[in-house]
Amino acid sequence: MIAEKEKNGFKESLAYIFSRNPVLVLGLVIGQLAAGDTTLQNGVALSITYLLITVPVLVFASAIGKKLPDWLKIVCYAVLSAAMLLPAYFICGSISATIFDSLGIYPALLAVSTVPIVYSSKFAEKQKPSLAAVNGLCISAGFAITAILLGAAREFFGSGSLWGFKIAEASFSAVKLPFWGFILLGFMAAIINWVKDIIKRPEEIPVGEEENL
């Protein structure tokens, strides 16, 4: 029974990659992507930073969170998130030495985003550390897919390059501005709804009533 419950929990975690994508379905961490994710490299750096923040904080919340007094919990999560910026800084530095300069304040804002601060105290504390780790990985994967696709699209249309290599003459630099980030994310969220709608549709239509549609 417990093993089955655990298995279901792991299965549900996978939903964070697509059908419950943290950005496009749950509407979290939008600002950092709309403003900071303007190139593929930025997308990868933000994804690494998010992974390094989310997984340790959720595991910490699951293992120790319940034992801490209410007023101290959130302080610990926030400080741990901010401390995880240091390994992220070193790892992302291998992509480009100036990546944190080009991202500005946006990697730091990931440290106080909804998942490490709110999700950790609302959900992760009630989970086993292994499930919390899988949840963190899946949430980060969902974030990474969105960040990488958005960053690649904006770099390609904005400067005709990918990962800094020029591959086309296209140049529409306005696509790198925050408002385009919101609009593109809106269309990506609509695509997710469309795919979910297509997947769900055959189940919803009673057999034999397809002609009436």
Added chain:
Amino acid sequence: MTYVFQFFTMMLTALFVENIVFTRSIGTSWMFYLTKRPKELLRYVLLLMAVTTVSGVIGYPLRGMIYNSEFRHVLIPLLYIAVMAVVYVAAYFLIKKFLPDQFEHFGMTLGAAVFNCATLGSLLIPSSERLDLISTVGYGIGMSLGFGFAVIMVGYGLTRLEYCRVPKIFRGIPIALIYLGLLSLAFYGLVGHQLPT
């Protein structure tokens, strides 16, 4: 008089020209949360203003020590989160003791109201632009008011959108983001920017 002028200039800049949501796209998730709870808006804006002002004043002399560090991208956020933590703990016990009714309203969301992107963003931007103390405080207050202004603008628009025939796949988050993008573009033009060619 010069300081007063400087304070109000920075406040208006943060409120309109560099609005935290429309120009910087900071605090959007929190903004969407508050659009569904308009009665809580005033309380959150006041809390945001108080935390930003107090943390800005405490963090101002400390941030100067790490400006030139190689690890400033990590140390400055860490410093401000530590300062916010001190302010949060003080607020937690003060509200619990002197305003128990308000404490009940906030409940567990007090932490989320203090530790969010809008608060940290309001502290990191003046720091990254190396503003002086008067400008930092003015900017922080302007950012908090700008956040409230954005919640009202977006909340009103989203309420109107509920009465429109939006295609099924665009309902919910997609239309909200596209609306926010268009509003952001309108702001971009309103304050005199031109699109890059």
